[in-house]
Amino acid sequence: MRHQLHRYFHKRLNHLWVKPVGYDTGIKIYNCVAKEKVPLVVRNKDCSSWYTCGPTVYDSSHIGHASCYVKLDILQRLLRDYFKINLVTVMNITDIDDKIINKSIQTKTPISEITQHYEKEFWEDVESLDLMKPDLVLRVTEHIPMIEDFVLELLNKGAAFKDEDGSIVFNIKEYGKLQNVSKANTGPAYPNFTLWKASKDNETNWNIKYPNGRPGWHTECSALASSVFGSTLDFHAGGDDLRFPHHENEEAQCCAYFSKSQWVNYWVHTGHLMQKSTKMSKSLQNTMSIRTMLKSCDSNTFRMMCLMSHYRKNMEFTPEFVNSGEKHLENYRNFLTYCKSVIDGKLNICINGDVLTKLLINSKEEIHKALCDDFDTAYCVKVLNNLINVTYKMINASRENLNRDLQGMLSLINVTNFVKHTVSVFGFDLDQTSVVKEESKDFDQLINILTEFRQNIRLAGLEKKNENLLQLCDGVRNNLNRIGIIVKDHKDKSIWYK
Structure with missing residues (x-):
């Protein structure tokens, strides 16, 4: 019995x-x-x-x-x-x-x-x-x-x-x-x-x-x-x-x-x-x-x-679904590269580490539930997207640039590690899937000079409320984006990444 x-x-x-x-x-x-x-x-x-x-x-x-x-x-x-x-x-x-x-x-x-x-x-x-x-x-x-x-x-x-x-x-x-x-x-x-x-x-x-x-x-x-x-x-x-x-x-x-x-x-x-x-x-x-x-x-x-x-x-x-897949991958790569720039000190931020940690815990639980429910990877993608989007908003909403927020930085590191680990379990290596270009240190220095010059023009445009200058800065940013260089503006500083 x-x-x-x-x-x-x-x-x-x-x-x-x-x-x-x-x-x-x-x-x-x-x-x-x-x-x-x-x-x-x-x-x-x-x-x-x-x-x-x-x-x-x-x-x-x-x-x-x-x-x-x-x-x-x-x-x-x-x-x-x-x-x-x-x-x-x-x-x-x-x-x-x-x-x-x-x-x-x-x-x-x-x-x-x-x-x-x-x-x-x-x-x-x-x-x-x-x-x-x-x-x-x-x-x-x-x-x-x-x-x-x-x-x-x-x-x-x-x-x-x-x-x-x-x-x-x-x-x-x-x-x-x-x-x-x-x-x-x-x-x-x-x-x-x-x-x-x-x-x-x-x-x-x-x-x-x-x-x-x-x-x-x-x-x-x-x-x-x-x-x-x-x-x-x-x-x-x-x-x-x-x-x-x-x-x-x-x-x-x-x-x-x-x-x-x-x-x-x-x-x-x-x-x-x-x-x-x-x-x-x-x-x-x-x-x-x-x-x-x-x-x-x-x-x-x-x-x-x-x-x-x-x-x-x-x-x-369909071409539309292929494009959607490409955008998802590019979003993950850009997010991880952007976060690395923040962690490396290219941009000082002050974010609420407690809120970000709570979001990360909830995301882990949601993904685990989805995988235990007949391997629902489609829902896992939605959870990852939400985690990335909310983290982006928290970083971009930061107005503190004087001191590095180490507790917030720790939370951000945990988020990036979780995203990398999760996509690797699905069979991705985002470090290898990014487009590899034969570039030298001179190329990086050139982009640094261009980005700094653009930021100075942008700040002048903001101070004088000159729309023409701001439009020119937007044009440079868009052109760089077309060749795989992403530029993000933050108050008194702009950063770039590939």
């Missing part, structure tokens, strides 16, 4: 989601089986399992793939760096598939040449997007015997049967755990799917036991993931388009293989990348390669866009 009370059951139709036993992270995460947010419990905080469905390497990856992998990268970083969960991550590479075979036939190019080319390109894209590489990468063609053993075990258990053409087909008995599926939409019975495809005349034989052929797409991930993590997997991730039928079929196979009701404890699905409210996909021919995108939108801007949209929600890729 105690054991039953300790476990959490959620029933949907004939399916149960069972709350795992282990370390409660304090996070509530959406569960597609339970159809609601549930407690996130990992079996072992020091070694938690995460499997991501990798690419089918027959073509270039597009930015729809990028949005999925960047969002998953953000979640992994949060679990590792913020919640201190040690994830062991695995990804497969599908290097044998119908699409690859068809491309090989159409282009008269060997399969290995196609897959090696596009896998190399994929890892280059991973690096350009600043994604963490998986701890373990499993290529399908390197593990064919192990996948075959998985299929034959299902056949021996009576969970599969041999089809007329020699293929092995999974015999579906229960379906619709991850997504509601009506039998009325699928015929008199749920659609069986192929575990092992028998070879055709124009295909490669893998010289294995029975029969000659290759694994079905759904079976690849099931066999590979279970070969590493066994009968229970903490996280299994991919885009929302994989939830059905791919992940549905994976769960069905592994539950049958291990004779249990639940294989994956938490399925993690990211929303689609959209253009004009239409999903981006190769079949619709509305895709953009990652390399093309990075020519006009750098990787950090794209990451910021993913951060600004909840991982489960669809994201519209």
Whole structure:
């Protein structure tokens, strides 16, 4: 009875989601089986399992793939760096598939040449997007015997049967755990799917036991993931388009293989990348390669866009949203640079340290609550923006320039450290993302001279209420801003930063 009370059951139709036993992270995460947010419990905080469905390497990856992998990268970083969960991550590479075979036939190019080319390109894209590489990468063609053993075990258990053409087909008995599926939409019975495809005349034989052929797409991930993590997997991730039928079929196979009701404890699905409210996909021919995108939108801007949209929600890729991502990043960089100028003594201020400290504490609490609420990074961005804007106002409202306010300075340092730490957890290094220019000390001295001269003209304009002089000063400031030099005016002093 105690054991039953300790476990959490959620029933949907004939399916149960069972709350795992282990370390409660304090996070509530959406569960597609339970159809609601549930407690996130990992079996072992020091070694938690995460499997991501990798690419089918027959073509270039597009930015729809990028949005999925960047969002998953953000979640992994949060679990590792913020919640201190040690994830062991695995990804497969599908290097044998119908699409690859068809491309090989159409282009008269060997399969290995196609897959090696596009896998190399994929890892280059991973690096350009600043994604963490998986701890373990499993290529399908390197593990064919192990996948075959998985299929034959299902056949021996009576969970599969041999089809007329020699293929092995999974015999579906229960379906619709991850997504509601009506039998009325699928015929008199749920659609069986192929575990092992028998070879055709124009295909490669893998010289294995029975029969000659290759694994079905759904079976690849099931066999590979279970070969590493066994009968229970903490996280299994991919885009929302994989939830059905791919992940549905994976769960069905592994539950049958291990004779249990639940294989994956938490399925993690990211929303689609959209253009004009239409999903981006190769079949619709509305895709953009990652390399093309990075020519006009750098990787950090794209990451910021993913951060600004909840991982489960669809994201519209528009020039306006790209611009918004750029502005957010620039605002963070400018804020940190500006605060550094203040801390370095270029501008003496007097601010209410108690008020700023209270704001910082509230911001920390709000961000923690948001991250514990299904990783709501979009709300975290709003909290950071509010913290930055209020801090800006406090600095600019200061009228004390005679002595440095050390208590206020300490509060300001705490704010800047928190902002830097928070964005670093999301995968940003603002010191590296700023535009690097080849500049010498002479350049800095030149800007110092120009800024000081401009400030003297500005003060003269203010004293004599000369609008023409003030407009000229505004023009110099605006022109400097266009080349990345930010000038801020403060009573009797102006400061600049890059």
